Amino acid sequence: MKKSKTVMIGTLSTGGNSPVRIKAMIKTPVQYLDKLINEALTLQKEGAEAIRIAVREEKDAKLARILKNHITIPLVADIHFHYKNALKSIEQGFDAIRLNPANITKRTEIKQVVKEAKNKGISMRIGVNSGGFKKKFKTSQDMAEQMVNLTADYIKFIEDQGFFDLMVSLKGSDVLTTIAANKLFARSYDYPLHLGVTATGPFLEGVTKSSVGLGCLLSQGIGGLIRVSLTADSFQEVRVAKYILSSLNLRSFGFELISCPTCSRCEVNLIDIVEVFKKRLTDRGFNKPLKIAIMGCVVNGPGEAYQADVGVAFGKKKAVIFQGDKIIKKSNENNVVDDLIREVERIWS
């Protein structure tokens, strides 16, 4: 897949040689300003690199100035139906605008938004969702083609105004539609793609659909930015995005845990041990890129430990900590978390 061009969202580069970026979206309604600011701060702390906010009325656009007193990452205004909200958002200092071609359709209105974005030197995202179509399609491919066709017409009109700082998103609530639409688009355009599967459902379903959809595209070199959508807290979306990118070795966000699913060979409470270890190491602020294996028995334990930077294999209530093929510590079920943390910190220091 050929490389996309670079497009800026404020100070954040996307596409080209940039790492795949993580975007989050605010969920707090604008009338709860303190809560909204806290959500933005949490998202930035979790690792979001840009934040999108729904601008539903012109007065919401002032959030750009308010939030810029609290966070440093770029802000994107999400605009539907009313082009004047886009004009106000540009005036108030948003770093980019998202327009939906399914509901901002008048050429004169699009033209005005493009003109102001160009004057301010900000980028725009053309964002199409499957929910924007009020008809049923026979196949995922049919829907994907419609999404790309709508986007292509919109892009052509915007390019005719001499505007090229564009990102594009093509999100289906169906994984196959999302994959097909983005692959189709990437074949003909070099604008960076903002990837997401939309309306994915509750946490587990959403994590699964997002991981399959985004993972498939990212593994083929498609995608400059991702936004995970879950019917869950927004910080969880950022965490999942980080796990997706690190699982494909596209980004690194600290230590990686390898642990077995357990089976009837396992004679310790591995699920608790792994959770406690992860929490304690995270609480200590350890964020170095070490691979740490925690395995339930000697069948695969020593092998995984060997391939990781440090690892544990359990036996009968006993544990052996390995670094490479060397046993560096003998421990037991009760002390293993403390011992492993000590060894991890020693190896990294």
Ligand code: SF4
């Ligand atoms: S490492 Fe051992 S306990 Fe864990 S799943 Fe494999 S065989 Fe079972």
